Amino acid sequence: MTANSAPSISIDGLTLTYPGKTVLDSVSLDIPRGKITVLAGPNGCGKSTLLRAIRRLHRPAAGRVLLEEMDVAALSEKALARQIGLLAQNPSAPEDMTVEELVRLGRYPHQTMLQRWDAQDTRALEAAMAGTGVTGLRDRPLGSLSGGQLQRVWIAMVLAQETEIVCLDEPVNHLDLAHQLDCLDLVRQLNAEFGRTVVLVLHDLNLAARYADQLVFMRDGGVAACGTPDELMTEALIAQVFNVDAMIITDPAYGRPLCLPLRTC
Amino acid sequence: MSLLVTPLSASRAPSMLVVMASALVLLALCGVAFGSSWIPIDKVAAVILGVGEKTQSLIVLQLRLPRVVIAILAGGGMAVAGFLLQKITRNSLASPGVLGVIDGGALGVVIFLAALSNESNTLVTSIVFQPLAAMAGATVGIAMVFLLSGRQSVSAIRLLLFGIAVGAVAKALVMVMMLIGPIYRTSQAARWIAGAVNEVNWTEIQITALLLLPLLILALAVARKLPPADLDEVSARSVGLDLPVFRILVFAVAAALTAVSVAFVGAIGFVGLMAPHLARLIVGRSTVAGIIGSFLLGAFMLVGADLVVRVLFSPTEVPAGTVTAIIGAPYFLFLLMSKQRDDG
Secondary structure (H helix, E strand, C coil), rough: CCCCCCCEEEEEEEEEEECCCEEEEEEEEEEECCCCEEEEECCCHHHHHHHHHCCCCCCCCEEEECCCEHHHHHCCCCCCCCCEEEEECCCCCCCCCCCCHHHHHHHHHHCCCCEEEEEEEEHHHHHHHHHHHCCCHCEEEEEHHCCHHHHHHHHHHHHHHCHHHHHEEECCCCCCCHCCCCCCCCHHHHHHHHHHHHEEEEEHHHHHHHHHCCCEEEEEEEEEECHHHHHHHCCHHHHHHCEEEEEEECCCCCCCEEEEEEEEE | CCCCCCCCCCCHHHHHHHHHHHHCCCHHHHHHHCCCCCCCCCHHHHHHHCCCCHHHHHHHHHHHHHHHHHHHHHHHHHHHHHHHHHHHHCCCCCCCCCHHHHHHHHHHHHHHHHHHHCCCCCCCCCCHHHHHHHHHHHHHHHHHHHHHHHHHHHHHHHHHHHHHHEEEEEEEHHHHHHCCCCCCCCCHHHHHHHHHCCCHHHHHHHHHHHHHHHHHHHHHHHCCCHHHCCHHHHHHHHHHCHHHHHCCCCCCHHHHHHHHHHHCCCCCHHHHHHHHHHHHHCCCCCHHHHHHHHHHHHHHHHHHHHHHHHHCCCCCCCCCCHHHHHHHHHHHHHHHHHHHHHHH
């Protein structure tokens, strides 16, 4: 782990518009190094857009994203891909592609015209597959995998990229309960063992509170609140951000705040 | 479709390419040997090596070899264009024929022939400019598809629908031009639209080869960058493929390849659809092997199609494009139906 305490990413007054709609309205936020930041909020609050804007998949109308104090707008596509990995919300690849073929694509940004596949690439590929437990599936076509296996393979691809920062857009969206925990435990393990800075978009507040070091509530294209889960999981804030009357209790197993939604308000 | 496709290890691709190349050479020799008179293969080889007898040399070098060589170049070029288009749209139904490229090229050629012929029906400029006219038409065609589809161009299906629409407009305009225009050799325009490899001379072959070679090298260079194009837009970009830039580059290279390929032989359909699809089944996912395999298969198909029309319909000169269409159209339907199964 690095001793550097400066944030990995600083978002500075970021405004993003689609024709006729402001999706992000002057958002400023720091993503702390080596921590898990979770973006949460009601549908359409701009959390996925913010995640993609961090990876420069959208061009901002104003403001900027600073990566290690460098404006991401100045980086090449590959340079950016060596620093930020992003797992899309509904990633798709051909069904006949094998697991290993997909994970190998994670090494793409590390290859240039002059530098072909080398020992470092092989090492990263094997480490990514081992770290996500998909080594045994390497020759299987993607179409033959279960949803949980597939998600692990996609995470392996992002991991093979060997980026300091890993962004995941609703990684547990279509997974059952066991695979949700499995997937997020894997993410936390990557964070703890490899010191990766993680930014997650999560829908489920209780999962968010359980895995986040820093929790960010978004609403209407802006940051409504940012802090630790203990600071943010309050009845007042949840009513304000999510329009839900809720009861916050402490979960008896992990001691994290737990939200019991009662009714909309 | 996934059941039909067994992933091959990359190491098998080179040997498959050697097999395809050998098959092409064999077929090309047959293409020269067959015709109104049969010339034995060893005599053909002798002529090509410069030690053949005089009449046979004349038949081989002036009549038969040109059509085989142009078939190799045109079939191969169109197949590579198809490969690039299928890769960048992630859709095995994409091809130069359905993205308005060929019909645009046809319109370019017909306008060229009509505008630059004089009253006595002879061309007032050099035929050397015909590929440029085809290229201009093809570029306008594909640019129209892009401009009209606008933001929807990231969706392969929308793109194909716009391509078909633009192609239909170009086809209609070609028809009008042919009916009303004082066209230099109307029959040539008609043949062009059907797609035939006969009546091609060495000058036209030289022009085609000179333009095709740099484009093929460019296609290989682009293809090496393209593996992430198998993924969805966001994933491809997040591993570092600059898709907005590459998409335009790939479409431009594919349009140019198609235009050069069809400039003299005309609108030969479906080779650009079938060859890359079959090549991928044979050599697997490698983009470089895919380009080479597509070229070899596309060349094989067009040389084969020309051989078939010569053997079956001789002495009537039936355009080779009719054979590729007769085989290609059902193939397109088959792909369409198996895709439907996949989606549903």
